Amino acid sequence: MHQLQPDSPQNEPSEGVAKLGRAIVLTSGKGGVGKTTTTANLGTALAGRGARVCLVDADIGLRNLDIVLGLESRVKHHLLDVLEERVTIDDALVPGKHGENLFLLAAAQSREKDEVETPKMEALIASLRERFDYVLIDCPAGIELGFRNAVAGAQEAIVVCTPEVSAVRDVDRVVGLLGNRFRPQLVINRLRPLLVKKGKMLSVEDVNAILRLPLLGVIADEPEIVVTTNRGEPLALRNDTPTGAAYHAIAARVAGEDVPAPMPAAPRTSLFERIGTLLGGKRS
C-alpha cells in the first residue's frame, strides 16, 4: 500500500502572515489503547502552558472526546456540520471548561466515517492551523478511510501504544502507513511497572526495540486516570501527580523543550508482601 502523503506545504507562512500552528494526529491502529485520553490530556497540558489548542474528534459515529473532556452537554454542532457548511468553525468550536486556550471540535455522532470528504478535511485542518498553535486530531481505530481522513491535514503523528503484542503490532503497521514524513513519535500508555519488573509485561525498552521510534513519554496504568475520566476532568489539569506530571512532560517535549520523559517506577514492595507472593502468589 502506498504511503500517505502529509499535507503539502501550500500553507507555509509567508511574510506578514501569522505562523501556522502544528496539526498532530494521535493514532494507534488498535482501539482501546487510550488515544482519546491521551489527546484530551496532552491538549489540556499544552493549553496549560499557554498555547492555543484545538482538539478535533475525527472518530465520526463514535464521538468520545467530548465526554472525556466533560463537554458533552455543550456540543451543539459537529465536524460534519462544518465540513458541509451548515455552520461556521466558530459556531462549532466548544470552549473547554478550564481556561480560554482549549477548544473542541466534536465528531458527528449519527453519521459515518466515509461521509467525510478528504480534501474538505484537509482544508478544515488548514484553517484551524491559522487560528491555533496546536491542532490535535483524535484518530479513529483502524486503517480505513476514517484513519486516512484523520491523517489528511496533519503534518506530524503521535502513535499511542500499550505494552501488549496486539497494540505493538498495530502501531508497527500504522507507522508503516504513515511513513517518515509524519515523523511519528511514541507514547507508551498503560504501563504497569510492577508487572514489567516481574517480567510479565513488555518494558519500554522491549516495545521500542521493536518500534524504534522517538519516545515522547510513558504513562502508567493508574486508577486516577479512570477516576478523572469518569468526572470529565482530564488528569493533566494538575501537575502534582506523577501521571499529571508525565503528561506535562510530554507536552513540553512536543513543544520542543529538552526535558526528560519521566519513567513510571514500580512501587516498593515490603518484605512481607514478597513472602506472601512467594508462598501463595501465582506467576503467569
Place this chain on the structure above:
Amino acid sequence: MIEFLRRLFGQPGSSATAKERLRLVLMTDHLELAPELIDAMKRDLVDVISRYVEVDREKIDVSFERQDSALAMLANIPILSVNRPNGTTTPSEPEAAAPTPAAALAPESNGSAPPARKRRRRKKAQRAPSPAPAAAS
C-alpha cells in the same frame, strides 16, 4: 515443593515470550507487505545461482515459513543444466526440468545427472534467534 522452589528462584516471565513472538510476527508482516522486496530478492538470488547453473526462471518459487524461533526462506529453483568445470553445460532431460516433489527428494543416481530441483534453506532472521530463556535468579 518443586513449585515453591520455582517461585523462590523465579522463572522467565511471559514478557520474553511476547517479545520473541512479536519479533517473528513483525518480520512476517513486513515481508507480506513488501512483495516488491521479495521480487527483487528473487531476481538477485537467481542471478547469483545462474552463474553456476542454468535455472528455470519461470518456475521459481520463494516462500517463507515460520519455524520454532526463526523465519526461514524456502526457495524452490528448478535447475535446467549444470555448468561443467570446463565451462560447457550439460542439457538436462526434459522430464527432469519439471519440478516434482519426488525428484527433489530422490538422491542423485549418478554424478553427471543434474538434480531436477534444488532446495535452499536460508535463515532470514537478521538477528540470531535468542536461546531459550534461562531461569532468572
